[in-house]
Amino acid sequence: MTDSSDPDAQLIERLQLENESLRVELEETNQGVLALYAELDSQAEALRQASDLKSRFLSYMSHEFRTPLGSILSIARLLSDELDGPLNEEQHRQIAFIRSAAGELSDMVGDLLDLAKIEAGRISISPAWFDMLDLFSALRGMFRPIVEGDAVDLIFEEPEGIPRLYTDDKKLAQILRNFISNALKFTPAGEVRVSAQMLNAREVRFAVADTGIGIPADLQANLFEDFSQVDSPLQKRLRGTGLGLALCKRFAELLGGYVGVDSVPGKGSVFYVVIPHAIDAGAAHDA
Ligand SMILES: Nc1ncnc2c1ncn2[C@@H]1O[C@H](COP(=O)(O)OP(=O)(O)OP(=O)(O)O)[C@@H](O)[C@H]1O
Ligand SMILES: [Mg+2]
Numbered sequence: 001m002t003d004s005s006d007p008d009a010q011l012i013e014r015l016q017l018e019n020e021s022l023r024v025e026l027e028e029t030n031q032g033v034l035a036l037y038a039e040l041d042s043q044a045e046a047l048r049q050a051s052d053l054k055s056r057f058l059s060y061m062s063h064e065f066r067t068p069l070g071s072i073l074s075i076a077r078l079l080s081d082e083l084d085g086p087l088n089e090e091q092h093r094q095i096a097f098i099r100s101a102a103g104e105l106s107d108m109v110g111d112l113l114d115l116a117k118i119e120a121g122r123i124s125i126s127p128a129w130f131d132m133l134d135l136f137s138a139l140r141g142m143f144r145p146i147v148e149g150d151a152v153d154l155i156f157e158e159p160e161g162i163p164r165l166y167t168d169d170k171k172l173a174q175i176l177r178n179f180i181s182n183a184l185k186f187t188p189a190g191e192v193r194v195s196a197q198m199l200n201a202r203e204v205r206f207a208v209a210d211t212g213i214g215i216p217a218d219l220q221a222n223l224f225e226d227f228s229q230v231d232s233p234l235q236k237r238l239r240g241t242g243l244g245l246a247l248c249k250r251f252a253e254l255l256g257g258y259v260g261v262d263s264v265p266g267k268g269s270v271f272y273v274v275i276p277h278a279i280d281a282g283a284a285h286d287a
Contacts, residue, residue, distance in 0.1 A: 051119065058116035062109045069109060072102045111243040115226065118250045125168040125254050127279045132159045132196055135169055139176060139194070143184070152187050154180070157195040162204060166278035171251045172206075175259070178244040179208035179271040187212030187268070199274055203257070207272040214265035223261060224249040248273065255279060 076099045078084065080092060087095065117123045136156045147154045165172075176194065183192040190211030199205040215223065215230055222228050229242040245259075248271075252259045257275030 055116045055119040058112050059120065062113040062116065065109045066106070066113075069102055069106045073099065073106065076102065108241050108243070111241065111247055114247055115243060115250070118247075118254070123254065125171060125279070127167050128169065129164050129166050130169045131164055132162050135173060135176075136194070136196075139173065139180065142177065143180060146181075146184065150184075151189045152184060153191040154184070155191055155193045157193060159196040161198060162196055163277060165204065167255055167275060168279070171255055172273075172275070175248045175251050175273050176206060176208065178248050179273075182244060182271070183208050183210035183212065183269070186210065190268070198277070202276055203274050204277045205272055205274045207270050209268065209270040211268040214267050214269055215261070215263040216265050217263075220261055220263060224259060245271075 076095050079087065080095045080099065114123070136159065140154075140156055143154055180192060180194065187210040192211075193209045194207070195209070196204060196206045219230050223230070224245045226243060226246040228245070249259050252273045252275060255275045256279050257273060259271070259273045261269060261271050263269035
């Protein structure tokens with residue numbers, strides 16, 4: 001029993017009351033936090049469902065686009081090969097236009113399908129041993145017709161001290177192809193230089209450096225997001241979907257690495273990808 005005249009007892013009673021109200025307050029806060037957690041959980045679930053739906057929509061849509069696009073391309077090819085009779089100059093020009101537009105569409109559909117597959121976890125990597133030199137010469141061959149007679153030189157530096165790589169060469173080639181075609185697209189004059197070097201004992205860094213228009217610092221962070229494009233006079237002339245770099249980032253992650261960019265507006269850009277020179281089979285997830 002507390003004696004109200006005892007100052008010690010009064011103090012204890014006050015402390016107990018304070019304690020009790022603190023406890024109640026804490027309990028309420030706790031419940032609030034729990035409720036917030038639950039809400040977050042359900043939002044995360046909703047987001048996951050939305051992203052699933054998006055992936056499925058993308059893959060169905062792009063898949064359905066492929067067949068009609070394929071027929072347009074092959075009929076246009078038949079026509080321009082004049083298998084059904086000769087064409088005049090204007091007709092050739094028009095067919096060439098149809099072919100290039102359909103080709104662009106079909107590239108875009110391919111990119112969308114790749115992205116959807118990655119998001120749905122349906123893309124797996126198939127690593128194999130290969131030589132860097134073969135990769136560079138395949139890329140050189142691929143771009144030769146594009147850079148011939150152009151104001152921009154495409155240079156592949158001799159890779160030195162790079163061992164044979166054990167990774168998915170198709171995915172790596174796809175990343176470099178995207179970097180190179182961007183670099184050529186955004187470089188009115190000068191050169192595009194492709195190089196490879198060991199970053200440390202484990203990782204190799206591939207870089208594509210150009211002397212093009214460059215990218216302002218504040219826009220660099222978002223470049224690797226889907227559909228991200230930088231406004232520029234060049235951009236208005238050149239079409240593209242803004243999916244190339246997003247794909248590069250996903251592919252690099254699949255290979256156990258990362259991508260990045262250094263760029264100075266007006267001077268040029270360096271896009272790079274760093275990957276383990278030998279992918280660890282255990283870590284080589286199918287995501
Ligand atoms: N080498 C570069 N120099 C300057 N800007 C670049 C360079 N590479 C990329 N960019 C900028 O980043 C944007 C995104 O590139 P990304 O490859 O993702 O898309 P895209 O080339 O526009 O379209 P596509 O889907 O056909 O590749 C480009 O639109 C451009 O604004
Ligand atoms: Mg691109």
